[in-house]
Amino acid sequence: MNILLYNFVQFDDQGSPGGGVSVYLRNLVNELINQGHNVYFLSAGDRYDFFRKEPFLKFYSEGRLTRCIIYNSPFIAPSASSFHRPDIFTSNIEINSLADDLYKEIPEIDVFHFHNIEGLTFNFIENLRNIYKKSKFIFSVHNYNLLCMQVNLWYKNEKNCLDYSLGENCLNCVKYNDISLHERKVKFIQTFLKERIMNKSKFYNGFYSFLRIIFKKYRYLFNLKNNFFYDENSFNREGNSKKFEEFRLKNIYMCKEFFDEIICVSERTKEVLIKFGFSSENISVNYIGTKFYSNYKKTVLKGKFDDKITIGYLGYMRSDKGFDFFLDAIESMSIDLANKINIVVAAGYRDQDTLDRLETLKEKFEYLKLYNGYNHKNILNILESIDVGIIPVQWEDNLPQVAIELVSSGTPILTSDLGGASEIFSKDTKFIFKHNDVNDFYSKLEFLTSNPGNLSLFWRNQINIFSMDSHLNKLMINYYNC
Structure with a gap:
């Protein structure tokens, strides 16, 4: 065809x-x-x-x-x-x-x-x-x-x-304000660079990636200046x-x-x-x-944890993705619950204030590991230490790629009730909390930490992970x- x-x-x-x-x-x-x-x-x-x-x-x-x-x-x-x-x-x-x-x-x-x-x-x-x-x-x-x-x-x-x-x-x-004309000017430069230096060598590709970061920062500052x-x-x-x-x-x-x-x-x-x-x-x-389907077919499914459960947030430090909800929740978490939990965050660093808040939390949690984002080369290494992934989306996130990647790698997920992530595990309410409801989030973590075997209940559901071929x-x- x-x-x-x-x-x-x-x-x-x-x-x-x-x-x-x-x-x-x-x-x-x-x-x-x-x-x-x-x-x-x-x-x-x-x-x-x-x-x-x-x-x-x-x-x-x-x-x-x-x-x-x-x-x-x-x-x-x-x-x-x-x-x-x-x-x-x-x-x-x-x-x-x-x-x-x-x-x-x-x-x-x-x-x-x-x-x-x-x-x-x-x-x-x-x-x-x-x-x-x-x-x-x-x-x-x-x-x-x-x-x-x-x-x-x-x-x-x-x-x-x-x-x-x-x-x-x-x-x-x-x-x-309307930034379309400004964006057009930026894209003139991006197109020129993209078509003349990309794929020439690893050096040029790295140089272009660096320029993309500069453009992203420039856009952020430009929009901030035109805040209204x-x-x-x-x-x-x-x-x-x-x-x-x-x-x-x-x-x-x-x-x-x-x-x-x-x-x-x-x-x-x-x-x-x-x-x-x-x-x-x-x-x-x-x-x-997903190409991660082959991982799912051969991976060991995580169904229990040892002394403490390790929860992981992967993706973007954005409010719609639920990062701000997640950060507020772990900051406000009771000491009793915090003593049962380790934390991994793998998300591109947003700003110094956010990093400072995360660093301060290392005094509260015995183990808190930070990664400045993740990619398909290092995601499996990051996931080795995570028992359950947190998908706290605050918008109707259609079907988050990160949720698919986590489950495909044998890691259960705990999601908000918005979007399609919960359909991956057939909407089992034990692994769903009401969006923007920190108390419901805590109650689901309390359930998981109350018995190391509760994590295995995730895999009793029909898991909707599919190969690209299927x-x-x-x-x-x-x-x-x-």
């Missing part, structure tokens, strides 16, 4: 921009090619050219893989970079003709499989659908970009977003809220009319979409596969039959 996959960045870009979706797509691309399919990988919103201002499409062929890159998209990705401009997605027509260019170059595409809409426009997708009348159009929902320009339904960086009030709440959701909330009287409030309302309504329409199948990565994701107005007629669930077989049913 000829299969086109879409994400706003190429699946193997240096530094893994795109997070867990890119991790999944790397595995998917390799599996599709191994099975003999031709893969076309389209990206947009991430590459910008110094010398040509209008949008254009370039192709790069590598055997069964062809990269298709849209340069100079008007909708800068990720969508948080264009947060205040949802109208660009809903009404801009600048890249419409690129759908025709794609058809001229690749007229035979059996399946279009989108993994988000960041970097594209509604009119481009509509034009693509009209040109490729015989192709299947599938959308996999890994986040909530269809509903939210922040992609995670996380209001004011404080709480789960339950009602956007027809776009009214979106106006004051983020504290920074909209003044009630400074602009047309109703007109601007309508832009966010139209963004959501057009995506609901698009998924119903343009796509043959909407695939959710968890049942909870499906529930959230339907709750916010998406049609249930063409929505299904297909849990993603996942792809299910995906092929969607490709052929939808």
Whole structure:
């Protein structure tokens, strides 16, 4: 089959921009090619050219893989970079003709499989659908970009977003002004460096990774400088809220009319979409596969601990991921409970204040080990000392990659009640606590520490971990039959 996959960045870009979706797509691309399919990988919103201002499409062929890159998209990705401009997605027509260019170059595409809409426009997708009348159009929902320009339904960086009030709440959701033009300038430089120094040598790749850190820090400081909330009287409030309302309504329409199948990565994701107005007629669930599945089949499942239980937090030091909840919880934990627990934190360091708080906790806990992030090379070594992973997400995290990685490595998880992580172990309530409820979190830890054998109860549930091969077989049913 000829299969086109879409994400706003190429699946193997240096530094893994795109997070867990890119991790999944790397595995998917390799599996599709191994099975003999031709893969076309389209990206947009991430590459910008110094010398040509209008949008254009370039192709790069590598055997069964062809990269298709849209340069100079008007909708800068990720969508948080264009947060205040949802109208660009809903009404801009600048890249419409690129759908025709794609058809001229690749007229035979059996399946279009989108993994988000960041970097594209509604009119481009509509034009693509009209040109490729015989192709299947599938959308996999890994986040909530269809509903939210922040992609995670996380209001004011404080709480789960339950009602956007027809776009009214979106106006004051983020504290920074429109940064899209600034982000475009940064991406001009990034594109220039990426295409001229990446993959030249390990030195150049390391140099580019260093520059990415500098750009990330620069973005943070720039946004901090432009910190603000909209003044009630400074602009047309109703007109601007309508832009966010139209963004959501057009995506609901698009998924119903343009796509043959909407695939959710968890049942909870499906529930959230339907709750916010998406049609249930063409929505299904297909849990993603993982290359860690082979680990799961041969690993020793952790079912007990010795003197103390070691809990581990892996991922990002972000409030939506639950890190701030976790840090507050261990700081406030009673001495009696703290004496039964060791702690491992493997997350990219956020700031000195956070590190100072963690260092202070070493006086409270007999063992507290810190890692400045983790990767697939060192995760197994880190997990050797962890008895149970903590997934304290405060948003409807669709299906956290870290939860899959932990369970695949034989480590039970204790999760909040939001998102799809609890579906991995069939929602056994013994391993679920109410989000943002520190007392319920403590009660579940008390249960686990009360008897070393209680940990083994995790594995009595149906464990939903799947190989990429198994996942792809299910995906092929969607490709052929939808």
